[in-house]
Amino acid sequence: MSQVDQPEEQLNESLNEQAEAVAAAEEQVVESVDSEEVDVAALQAELEQAKAELNDVKEASLRTQAEMQNVRRRAEQDVEKAHKFGLEKMAKELLDVADNLDRALQASESDKDNEAIKPLYDGVAMTRDGLNQMMAKFKLEAVDPMGETFNPELHQAMSMIDQPDVAANTVIAVMQKGYTLSGRLLRPAMVVVAKGGKPQVDTEA
Structure with a gap:
């Protein structure tokens, strides 16, 4: 058994003990009533105390289970990140x-x-x-944006050149390819961008 599972196991044992205590208290009430040894107030107080303790243990168990799930989730995310970007x-x-x-x-x-x-x-x-x-x-992929619209998230503009026959902000030369690793930018593409020129046309409109 791992150390992570021990607190949950201990809470389950405590939960079972409290449940047994409640059952014993209820049984004692029945036996006392049958034998006409009735101290209702004391028995009722003992029963309520046992129920309250049982509820406390249940809540603690639920909180611990939620915390364990969060720990496992964070550990899985850390392993995934280490594997992806290691x-x-x-x-x-x-x-x-x-x-x-x-x-x-x-x-x-x-x-x-x-x-x-x-x-x-x-x-x-x-x-x-x-x-x-x-x-x-x-998953080490090249970013080679020749002819594409300049994207500052993936490209680094080294210069801008007047190119009247090309839409503004179009990449007209790639000086060095960029790369992404598992979708995250590793190195931006170094590019030359058209300045001015004819306006871009939205073909999807």
Whole structure:
């Protein structure tokens, strides 16, 4: 038996004892009446006291059970948070590896069909794909908002540029991808945002 369950067990034992006391008091009243040894006031007071004590124990038991449920709920939440975000420190370090692989792919993109470059490019691409699969497994997801509306909760604007043919506040370049871990922002995406330009049109209206 765990220490958490001991107070509840003790209260249940006390509750049973008080219930037995009430039953004994009631039985004593019946026996006294049958034997004509009637001290009604004293017996009634004893019975009421036993009932009051029983009610106190019941209330204490209910409070303890509620407290135990709260303790268990908080413990479950703590375990869930630890499981969900325990990899945060390692994940932040891993982002540097992902960034370097992305830079290597971008740098060799134009020469990937070159026979001398192709094996290197394919090797880096396979490594990046493997890293993507591992990151997805642990719910480490990229924030790559190219063409999306700027979102200050997920994006960090590095600069704003006039772009007349693009809706205002549209992300027109991603300087560095952002990442979330289990839905919580780990690193914002560093972006360039269109300034001015044509107004956005609400297509859902």
